[in-house]
Amino acid sequence: MPRILTGIQSTGTPHLGNILGAILPGIKLSNNTRNESLFFIADLHSLTQIKNSEQVRRNTFSVAAAWIALGFDYKNGYLYKQSDIPEVCELTWYLSCFTPYPMLANAHSFKDKSDRLHEVNTGLFVYPVLMASDILLYDADIVPIGKDQKQHLEITRDVALTFNRIYGDTFVVPQASFSENVMAVPGTDGQKMSKSYNNYIDIFEDEKAMKKRVMSIVTDSKGVAEPKDPDQCIVFKLYSLVADKNNTEELRKKYFAGNFGYGSAKNELFGLLLEKFRNERKNFNELMSDTGMIEKILKEGAMKVRNFATAVLQRVRGKLGYG
Numbered sequence: 001m002p003r004i005l006t007g008i009q010s011t012g013t014p015h016l017g018n019i020l021g022a023i024l025p026g027i028k029l030s031n032n033t034r035n036e037s038l039f040f041i042a043d044l045h046s047l048t049q050i051k052n053s054e055q056v057r058r059n060t061f062s063v064a065a066a067w068i069a070l071g072f073d074y075k076n077g078y079l080y081k082q083s084d085i086p087e088v089c090e091l092t093w094y095l096s097c098f099t100p101y102p103m104l105a106n107a108h109s110f111k112d113k114s115d116r117l118h119e120v121n122t123g124l125f126v127y128p129v130l131m132a133s134d135i136l137l138y139d140a141d142i143v144p145i146g147k148d149q150k151q152h153l154e155i156t157r158d159v160a161l162t163f164n165r166i167y168g169d170t171f172v173v174p175q176a177s178f179s180e181n182v183m184a185v186p187g188t189d190g191q192k193m194s195k196s197y198n199n200y201i202d203i204f205e206d207e208k209a210m211k212k213r214v215m216s217i218v219t220d221s222k223g224v225a226e227p228k229d230p231d232q233c234i235v236f237k238l239y240s241l242v243a244d245k246n247n248t249e250e251l252r253k254k255y256f257a258g259n260f261g262y263g264s265a266k267n268e269l270f271g272l273l274l275e276k277f278r279n280e281r282k283n284f285n286e287l288m289s290d291t292g293m294i295e296k297i298l299k300e301g302a303m304k305v306r307n308f309a310t311a312v313l314q315r316v317r318g319k320l321g322y323g
C-alpha cells in the first residue's frame, strides 16, 4: 500500500496557495483507498520562524482544522503533529551526518537569506535534514508538495540513497508528487502567494476581510470599456484555478468582450470563493471553536504513527551499531 506523507508548518492558517498547491492534491491522493496517508503539522519547523508558543499552538489548530475542513479523512488516515514524535529529532542527528555541508548551504531556503546571515539560525540551516527525517522516519513513498519544496525532496532522496549505499537497504527512497496546473498560485501582488509576502487570500477569514484581500489584487490600468487579456490577469488566473471549465470560459469571454471592469472580475472571484468553500468555511469555524477535539484527533494520530517511527528508528540504530 503506497504511503503518502506531507506536512505543513504551523506558521499561519493555510492560504489559497497552500490549499490548491499542497492540501487539496494531498487530500485527493489520500481519498484513494489504495493509499495510506500521513498528514502532519510541522510545528518543529515553524520554530525557525516563530518564537511565540501561543501563536504556534493556535496555528497548529488552524492547520489541522483546515485539513479536516477541506476533506482529509483522518479516521482512515493519520493526522498528527511533528513535535509529538520526538524520534524525528534523533533521526535528524543521524541524517545530518550523511548530509554534505554544501548541499545545505545551497538550499534555497537558506541561500535566499545568505545576505542576512545574522538573522539565520542554525535551525533554518538544518531545516532540510529535519524535513528528510519527517519523510524517511515513516517509510513514505509519495510526498505531495508545492514546487518550492522540490529541492528539499531532492535532498531527502540524496541522503536516503547515500545511507542505503553505505549500510544497505534501510530507507524507502520517496518520490515527490506535484500538481502540475497549480505549481505556483499567484498572490494578490502577482508574486508567488506566501505568508511571508503578505499577499495571500485566506478563504477561512470573515467575508469582509476576505473581500478586502480579493479587491486588493493588482491589475493593469485598462478602463472598464476596453477588452482585456485574461491570461495576463491575476484575478482570472485565480478564478481559473478554482472554477470549473465552463465558468472559466464564460469569464474569459467577458474579458475579451470589454465593458467588463476588473472590479466586476474581482467580485466574481470573491463570489466563487465563497460559494466553492462555503461548507469548508463552516466546518473550519466549528472545529476552531472546539480545539479540544482537534487536540484529541492529533494525539490519537500521533499514538498510531509513533509505532511506524519507532520501528524505522530501530532499523536505523541497528545499522549504525547502536542497536
Ligand code: ADP
Pocket (backbone or CB within 6 Å): 008, 009, 011, 017, 018, 019, 020, 021, 022, 023, 144, 145, 146, 147, 148, 149, 182, 183, 184, 185, 186, 187, 192, 193, 194, 195, 196
Ligand atoms: P508560505 O510560502 O506561505 O510560507 P509554506 O512554505 O508553508 O507556504 O507552504 C506549505 C505548502 O504549500 C508547501 O507544500 C508549498 O509548496 C505549498 N505552497 C505554498 N505557497 C504556494 C503557492 N503560492 N502555490 C502553490 N503551492 C504553494
Ligand code: TRP
Pocket (backbone or CB within 6 Å): 005, 006, 007, 008, 009, 042, 045, 130, 131, 134, 135, 143, 144, 145, 149, 152
Ligand atoms: N517544508 C515544508 C513547507 O514549508 C513543510 C514540511 C516539513 C514538509 N516537513 C515535511 C512537507 C515533509 C512534506 C514532507 O511547506
